[in-house]
Amino acid sequence: MNSSNSNPATESDAVPPLDMIELLPERRSQVVRKSSGIPATDLPCGKASTAGSVSQRACVFCGSRVVLYPICDALHIVHGPIGCAAYTWDIRGSISSGPQLHRNSFSTDLQEMDVIFGGEKKLEAALLELITHYQPKAAFIYSTCIVGLIGDDVNAVCKRVGAKTGIPVLPVHSEGFKGTKKDGYQAACEAVYKLVGTGDTAGISPHSINILGEFNLAGETWILRDYYKRMGIEVVACITGDSRIEDIRRCHGAKLNLVQCSGSMTHLAKMLERDHGIPFKRVSYFGIEDMSAALYEAAKFFSDDPTIMFRTQQLVREEIAAIYPELQRYKQKLVGKKVAIYVGGAFKALSLVRVLRLLGMETAVVGSQTGDTEDYRQLQEISDPGTIIVDDSNPLELAKFCLEKDVDLFIGGVKERPIAYKLGIGFCDHNHERKEPLAGFVGMLNFAKEVYASVASPVWQFAPRRANRGKEAVRP
Amino acid sequence: MSIITQEEEPRSKNFTSTRNACKLCTPLGACLVFRGVEGCIPFLHGSQGCSTYIRRYLISHFREPMDIASSNFHEESAIFGGSSNFQQGTLNVMRQYQPQLIGAATTCLAETIGEDMPRLLHDLREKYGDRVTAHRDRVHREAIAARTWTASTPP
Numbered sequence: 001m002n003s004s005n006s007n008p009a010t011e012s013d014a015v016p017p018l019d020m021i022e023l024l025p026e027r028r029s030q031v032v033r034k035s036s037g038i039p040a041t042d043l044p045c046g047k048a049s050t051a052g053s054v055s056q057r058a059c060v061f062c063g064s065r066v067v068l069y070p071i072c073d074a075l076h077i078v079h080g081p082i083g084c085a086a087y088t089w090d091i092r093g094s095i096s097s098g099p100q101l102h103r104n105s106f107s108t109d110l111q112e113m114d115v116i117f118g119g120e121k122k123l124e125a126a127l128l129e130l131i132t133h134y135q136p137k138a139a140f141i142y143s144t145c146i147v148g149l150i151g152d153d154v155n156a157v158c159k160r161v162g163a164k165t166g167i168p169v170l171p172v173h174s175e176g177f178k179g180t181k182k183d184g185y186q187a188a189c190e191a192v193y194k195l196v197g198t199g200d201t202a203g204i205s206p207h208s209i210n211i212l213g214e215f216n217l218a219g220e221t222w223i224l225r226d227y228y229k230r231m232g233i234e235v236v237a238c239i240t241g242d243s244r245i246e247d248i249r250r251c252h253g254a255k256l257n258l259v260q261c262s263g264s265m266t267h268l269a270k271m272l273e274r275d276h277g278i279p280f281k282r283v284s285y286f287g288i289e290d291m292s293a294a295l296y297e298a299a300k301f302f303s304d305d306p307t308i309m310f311r312t313q314q315l316v317r318e319e320i321a322a323i324y325p326e327l328q329r330y331k332q333k334l335v336g337k338k339v340a341i342y343v344g345g346a347f348k349a350l351s352l353v354r355v356l357r358l359l360g361m362e363t364a365v366v367g368s369q370t371g372d373t374e375d376y377r378q379l380q381e382i383s384d385p386g387t388i389i390v391d392d393s394n395p396l397e398l399a400k401f402c403l404e405k406d407v408d409l410f411i412g413g414v415k416e417r418p419i420a421y422k423l424g425i426g427f428c429d430h431n432h433e434r435k436e437p438l439a440g441f442v443g444m445l446n447f448a449k450e451v452y453a454s455v456a457s458p459v460w461q462f463a464p465r466r467a468n469r470g471k472e473a474v475r476p
Numbered sequence: 477m478s479i480i481t482q483e484e485e486p487r488s489k490n491f492t493s494t495r496n497a498c499k500l501c502t503p504l505g506a507c508l509v510f511r512g513v514e515g516c517i518p519f520l521h522g523s524q525g526c527s528t529y530i531r532r533y534l535i536s537h538f539r540e541p542m543d544i545a546s547s548n549f550h551e552e553s554a555i556f557g558g559s560s561n562f563q564q565g566t567l568n569v570m571r572q573y574q575p576q577l578i579g580a581a582t583t584c585l586a587e588t589i590g591e592d593m594p595r596l597l598h599d600l601r602e603k604y605g606d607r608v609t610a611h612r613d614r615v616h617r618e619a620i621a622a623r624t625w626t627a628s629t630p631p
Contacts, residue, residue, distance in 0.1 A: 052565030059525025083501025087529035126493035
């Protein structure tokens with residue numbers, strides 16, 4: 001053994017306290033501390049996660065699966081080993097007003113022999129069998145790592161099955177090793193775009209929009225649809241929350257696209273702009289400011305009908321008046337509390353920083369899995385000095401930052417929840433598994449309520465770290 | 477969890493596809509076992525998704541933090557082999573977690589491209605001593621499923 005190769009495992013066997021852990025050298029450039037007077041730095045984002053860093057990101061397949069999952073009258077079949085299908089079975093809180101087909105888990109369950117001899121025959125048989133039984137309006141076939149490696153011709157199988165069954169059978173090229181989650185979003189957009197333009201656009205109002213990147217978590221799409229209906233604007237398709245294949249086929253008849261989850265759906269919006277001349281705008285439905293801005297954006301676009309703007313103003317006024325007094329009550333209790341945010345997309349993080357400011361709370365740590373350079377630039381601009389901005393973080397780093405900043409609340413997803421609870425910190429779920437609608441004006445109130453319930457819970461006084469608050473720091 | 481939308485077909489028929497199968501993949505079993513050992517960090521040799529999904533699944537089940545490292549294959553690693561990812565990944569785990577044991581398990585990706593796990597482990601031992609344990613998954617054989625099957629079949 002070469003003596004110059006020091007052994008990091010034996011060098012010091014004592015595990016350092018969480019807040020003393022050093023960042024991995026490969027990760028240092030992806031963490032920025034905002035300091036006043038210094039221009040925003042560009043984070044090298046979009047690069048693959050560092051091996052062994054225990055990233056919170058998932059793979060390409062995950063990106064495609066979560067985006068297309070809410071299309072509820074389509075058959076979603078995972079072509080690959082059983083694990084990929086089992087772990088994505090019904091994992092989103094997207095609800096449907098009709099068919100529930102999307103909540104099932106279908107897979108070709110590739111075995112050793114299929115890997116050796118190819119899985120095309122199995123895929124074709126599985127598709128024919130499932131389509132005959134469930135009579136879906138379309139079928140999405142997700143390719144996983146293995147399928148990419150053994151080189152099954154999924155496109156040819158889809159073509160054959162499509163011709164036999166008469167429904168669109170769409171391959172989604174989401175091999176897990178292909179890139180990051182963003183490449184999965186792109187693959188999903190490509191697949192869904194094959195449907196666009198095949199439907200009849202007759203009868204679509206001149207004041208019509210598509211909502212892109214909204215997934216009907218806990219029924220949020222229905223809240224938004226109601227707002228636009230009250231404004232006098234027709235929603236042609238919501239892609240993909242509570243959507244039907246029929247809506248997606250005719251969505252090119254709309255006059256404007258509003259993109260919420262910009263990370264996943266900007267690609268589709270750009271394709272719609274290129275081929276059908278539909279302009280798109282980035283909006284967010286979280287928080288009073290962003291929600292109102294999103295509604296006004298659409299009203300301004302349809303300026304040929306001044307009654308739309310009038311109705312929008314009335315709607316915003318009514319809705320804010322209904323929630324404002326209660327929001328103020330929560331604000332009194334929440335003012336000055338510190339928050340750490342780690343979510344999937346950075347655009348959502350931006351909205352959250354604004355919403356928290358409205359509640360009088362400070363953002364101390366903010367990060368995302370898939371943000372781009374522009375998102376991080378904006379985050380650096382709007383956040384307070386001293387804020388830690390991080391791309392593609394991992395559990396140890398998040399715990400370290402939470403301890404360092406002594407936050408009172410963590411906003412994240414299911415993988416971050418136990419980190420927060422172990423540290424004795426309140427938690428608010430803002431990911432795709434949540435059961436509470438957080439979009440719209442009513443969502444703002446739900447959010448304040450949830451944050452208040454967690455932050456002000458008396459349970460934290462029993463957490464060891466909290467009990468010693470103000471005294472010397474102790475390891476949780 | 478399952479939503480059965482229509483009457484299921486008679487059970488006697490042989491299906492090609494799985495429908496709402498209560499069956500998980502091999503690396504999950506490996507991670508579960510490794511995680512039970514004190515000071516052990518499970519390490520999956522394959523795409524990032526495998527480790528993140530298994531983490532998500534186990535976190536939801538146990539409501540406990542569950543850190544599983546990954547060698548994070550890219551397209552190049554799938555073509556040219558993932559030995560450098562394995563080296564870097566294990567080194568990073570040692571740096572961050574100071575584990576007493578790293579439990580390395582292969583995923584279908586690593587097995588299909590034919591990663592030479594004994595050699596990778598040999599190289600690692602040369603460098604850092606005997607702290608890495610390997611669990612060589614037999615591709616696509618579900619350890620957990622096999623066990624449930626045995627339990628449910630009458631003797």
